[in-house]
Amino acid sequence: MSPTSGRRPIVIGVGALVAAAAVAPTLPSYPLTLLTQVAIMAILAMSLDILLGYTGLPSLGHAAYFGTAAYAVGILATERQAGFLTCLVAGVLLATAAAALFGLVAIRATGTYFLMITLALGMVVWGLAFRWVSLTKGDNGIAGVPRPDLALPWSLAAPLPFFYFVLVAAALAWAALGTLARSPFGLTLQGIRESETRMRALGYDVWLHKYLAFVISGGFAGFAGVFWAWYNGFVSPVDVQLVTSVETLLMVALGGPGTLAGSALGAAVIVFLKNFVSVYTKRWLLILGAVYIGVILFAPRGVLGALRAPHR
Amino acid sequence: MTRIRIVASAVLWALATSLAAPLGAPAQSAPIKIGFLAPLTGPFAQIGKDMVNGNQLYLAEIGGQVAGRKIEVLVEDDEGNPATALNKSRKLVDQDKISILTGGMLANVGYALQPYIDAQKIPTTYPVIAADDITQRKPAKWIVRTGWSTSQPMHPFADWVLKNTKYRKIAAIGMDYAFGYEIIGGFQQVFEEGGGQIVQRIWAPLNTNDFAPFLAQLRRDSDAVLALFTGRLALQFVKQYEEAGLKGKLPLLGGGTITDETVLPQMGDEAIGLITALHYSQALDNPANAKFNKAFEASAGKIPSYYSEATYTNARWIVEAIKAVGGKVEDRDALLAALRRVDLKESARGPLKVDDFGNPIQNIYIRKVERVGGRLQNTVIATYPAVSQFWKYKPDEYMKRPLYGRDYPPCRYCQ
Numbered sequence: 209m210s211p212t213s214g215r216r217p218i219v220i221g222v223g224a225l226v227a228a229a230a231v232a233p234t235l236p237s238y239p240l241t242l243l244t245q246v247a248i249m250a251i252l253a254m255s256l257d258i259l260l261g262y263t264g265l266p267s268l269g270h271a272a273y274f275g276t277a278a279y280a281v282g283i284l285a286t287e288r289q290a291g292f293l294t295c296l297v298a299g300v301l302l303a304t305a306a307a308a309l310f311g312l313v314a315i316r317a318t319g320t321y322f323l324m325i326t327l328a329l330g331m332v333v334w335g336l337a338f339r340w341v342s343l344t345k346g347d348n349g350i351a352g353v354p355r356p357d358l359a360l361p362w363s364l365a366a367p368l369p370f371f372y373f374v375l376v377a378a379a380l381a382w383a384a385l386g387t388l389a390r391s392p393f394g395l396t397l398q399g400i401r402e403s404e405t406r407m408r409a410l411g412y413d414v415w416l417h418k419y420l421a422f423v424i425s426g427g428f429a430g431f432a433g434v435f436w437a438w439y440n441g442f443v444s445p446v447d448v449q450l451v452t453s454v455e456t457l458l459m460v461a462l463g464g465p466g467t468l469a470g471s472a473l474g475a476a477v478i479v480f481l482k483n484f485v486s487v488y489t490k491r492w493l494l495i496l497g498a499v500y501i502g503v504i505l506f507a508p509r510g511v512l513g514a515l516r517a518p519h520r
Numbered sequence: 521m522t523r524i525r526i527v528a529s530a531v532l533w534a535l536a537t538s539l540a541a542p543l544g545a546p547a548q549s550a551p552i553k554i555g556f557l558a559p560l561t562g563p564f565a566q567i568g569k570d571m572v573n574g575n576q577l578y579l580a581e582i583g584g585q586v587a588g589r590k591i592e593v594l595v596e597d598d599e600g601n602p603a604t605a606l607n608k609s610r611k612l613v614d615q616d617k618i619s620i621l622t623g624g625m626l627a628n629v630g631y632a633l634q635p636y637i638d639a640q641k642i643p644t645t646y647p648v649i650a651a652d653d654i655t656q657r658k659p660a661k662w663i664v665r666t667g668w669s670t671s672q673p674m675h676p677f678a679d680w681v682l683k684n685t686k687y688r689k690i691a692a693i694g695m696d697y698a699f700g701y702e703i704i705g706g707f708q709q710v711f712e713e714g715g716g717q718i719v720q721r722i723w724a725p726l727n728t729n730d731f732a733p734f735l736a737q738l739r740r741d742s743d744a745v746l747a748l749f750t751g752r753l754a755l756q757f758v759k760q761y762e763e764a765g766l767k768g769k770l771p772l773l774g775g776g777t778i779t780d781e782t783v784l785p786q787m788g789d790e791a792i793g794l795i796t797a798l799h800y801s802q803a804l805d806n807p808a809n810a811k812f813n814k815a816f817e818a819s820a821g822k823i824p825s826y827y828s829e830a831t832y833t834n835a836r837w838i839v840e841a842i843k844a845v846g847g848k849v850e851d852r853d854a855l856l857a858a859l860r861r862v863d864l865k866e867s868a869r870g871p872l873k874v875d876d877f878g879n880p881i882q883n884i885y886i887r888k889v890e891r892v893g894g895r896l897q898n899t900v901i902a903t904y905p906a907v908s909q910f911w912k913y914k915p916d917e918y919m920k921r922p923l924y925g926r927d928y929p930p931c932r933y934c935q
Contacts (some may be wrong), residue, residue, distance in 0.1 A: 209784070238610050238614035241610050241614075340926060341698070346697060346926075347628055347697040347699075348628055348631050348651060349632060349635060351631040351632055352634075357822055440603055440632070442635075443626045444602050446601050447603070469853070483607055483608075483611070486596075486597050487596070487611070490560050490561065492561075492597075497732055
């Protein structure tokens with residue numbers, strides 16, 4: 209199995225991007241905002257895929273970097289009226305810095321221990337968001353985060369321009385992460401996933417590769433967090449909590465780890481299931497659960513993983 | 521072949537129903553759509569259900585219509601999550617074209633929706649969300665609160681304690697989040713101005729499993745203890761307070777939710793004697809409340825909590841406003857003005873009207889837990905009529921002070 213061989217995910221991904229861009233103007237604003245949410249969640253899921261799918265490190269604390277960036281934007285935009293670039297750079301840098309710090313602790317562990325350490329570190333960020341009231345406004349959250357003004361003829365406050373804005377960001381993130389995954393660095397990560405000892409024997413610095421993957425992944429999670437803050441206009445500890453991390457992990461697992469486009473697909477499925485099924489029944493969690501179980505039983509490598517021919 | 525036929529007929533049916541709706545009736549007699557948010561999954565699901573029940577009960581009582589138009593309620597699950605609440609509101613506003621938005625339970629949901637509601641200009645009421653600043657330092661133009669503001673019952677409560685008890689040194693323990701700060705802070709503000717002292721303030725995390733370490737810290741030289749908890753924590757705190765042998769020694773006072781009717785039926789004798797303050801009690805003795813109690817018990821099979829009363833009275837409030845505009849809910853400005861003018865001479869919780877900031881001026885009840893006819897109830901022992909969210913302060917002076925918080929008012933008498 210080699211994730212770089214199949215061209216199908218790229219075709220599907222480009223197709224989905226073009227289709228989304230083409231369909232958007234005809235959509236009413238509610239489905240459009242959901243589609244915007246899918247694009248943001250897709251960036252987050254793809255960032256985690258670098259860790260989970262390519263490096264084989266399942267992180268349960270990805271909401272920490274996502275949330276750190278969202279908080280950075282929330283605080284800068286409301287208290288300092290910071291503009292587009294300041295928010296974007298500060299958000300991504302802070303998330304990257306948080307990942308660089310946490311990575312030092314987390315990368316020593318593997319398997320279940322890695323899950324537990326990332327979970328604990330994620331809770332640290334949640335605790336800060338919840339308790340550092342003077343900075344984060346605690347449980348009440350930061351409301352009224354304005355969307356950036358790009359001096360374009362269209363205001364990003366309207367759903368359609370904002371959707372295109374996010375779609376471009378998602379496409380850029382996909383291209384960047386895809387290039388990374390195909391680079392020699394990315395291939396090394398996959399080698400580490402398959403056999404750490406063999407890679408070490410070949411002379412690769414396994415720790416450094418894993419650490420860099422962790423930091424890059426955190427940075428891109430932060431990139432998603434920046435847009436999330438603009439999208440909702442609101443940041444609260446809920447964005448940083450464990451449920452967000454778990455949901456991201458499920459998106460990747462559902463779509464197919466090691467296929468960036470698959471993670472995006474997983475994000476789309478979960479966002480739409482959550483928002484559409486819950487309209488019809490209070491028991492929507494049951495249906496979501498059934499979908500997870502179905503995927504695990506019938507397509508253990510995720511939806512896109514299952515579409516991949518031929519199996520090893 | 522059959523599959524194609526099924527798909528085709530489904531598509532036709534969908535087309536037919538979607539076309540029929542706008543053609544069916546002129547706007548004036550079309551149903552009035554009300555969007556209703558409540559947490560129906562997650563830890564607050566039970567409260568969410570109470571909220572839905574109260575709302576449905578009132579609308580059923582008036583036959584589901586007003587001013588010649590049917591009322592259609594679209595209930596959405598906000599999961600107690602601000603991002604979900606925003607999503608669902610977008611759905612209700614953009615797709616369902618609701619005329620009025622209502623519901624919501626948690627403070628962060630209230631703050632998250634506020635900018636969206638003001639941008640969309642949707643007349644909205646908050647029956648339960650109590651965070652002070654929504655009608656104080658950050659008032660929302662399009663939101664009318666039909667419930668209460670968190671510190672509203674606590675100002676008169678402190679006044680009552682000063683006038684009717686000898687407690688002058690009180691130790692406070694509350695949940696470590698905004699709701700806890702505003703409850704304890706409101707009490708402290710008035711209590712200390714009247715000569716009392718808060719001698720200790722303990723903030724317990726929301727996921728506390730054992731109160732023993734906190735109970736051990738409580739100062740035994742204080743005259744009484746003021747506590748604020750909700751749900752599971754309320755049950756556990758009151759129980760452990762008795763087990764620690766504190767009940768006989770340090771009288772227990774509390775914010776209203778510590779004995780509200782979502783937890784009271786599950787409490788035992790340990791709760792008897794607890795004194796709290798809130799804008800409602802299920803045991804309140806007035807004809808409107810008697811009628812509400814009877815109808816609610818008949819339909820839901822249990823006694824109503826303040827959450828049910830909140831959405832019941834909220835539904836009535838909305839209906840009164842719709843009547844006032846003659847059913848023309850499409851005129852949003854007029855509807856908003858009507859919502860702000862509602863004046864209920866008698867409701868299940870007493871007379872209600874709105875102040876200039878969109879918060880009710882209402883009675884505050886000092887309640888004591890007693891066992892009556894075999895079950896526990898919050899017996900009303902004193903009534904403060906027509907209490908404003910600003911108590912006796914001038915609004916602008918009141919709002920110059922910071923919002924009650926973890927460190928405000930400062931704990932001057934703490935050691």
